[in-house]
Amino acid sequence: MAEETIFSKIIRKEIPADVVYQDDLVTAFRDINPRAPSHILIIPNKLIPTVNDIEVEDEAAMGRMFTVARKLAAEEGIAEDGYRLIMNCNVHGGQEVYHIHMHLLGGRPLGPLLLG
Ligand code: AMP
DSSP: OOOOOOHHHHTTTTOOOOOOEESSEEEEOOOOOEEEEEEEEEEEEEOSSSSOOOOOGGGHHHHHHHHHHHHHHHHHTTTTTEEEEEOOOHHHOOOOSSSOEEEEEEOOOSOOOOOO
């Protein structure tokens, strides 16, 4: 069994977080250390440590992450100007929290690199 991270506690509302969306498959909350005016993390409610651990049965949750990203980008008012979606994997990818998460970043020109 994979070890839980702080993100499981956020999903269960056991610790405070600025949750902007939650349904049966995914939860979205504002990053505690925002690197852009809009910086939201979208995560599956199921604990999946890395992108390497995604199974076929997780495809519904993975798809939901994208439709929620689209919805939140519209709500943040960044859809037209544009934004970036990032998922880091393992050490070389710069992953710090081992519960997969999609970064939604926008609200300013992001340049060619971010989170590097
Ligand atoms: P990564 O480097 O892709 O694993 O990103 C982890 C992200 O989680 C970082 O951007 C952190 O700022 C963010 N983070 C860590 N703990 C929390 C927390 N309790 N609430 C919100 N965001 C967090």
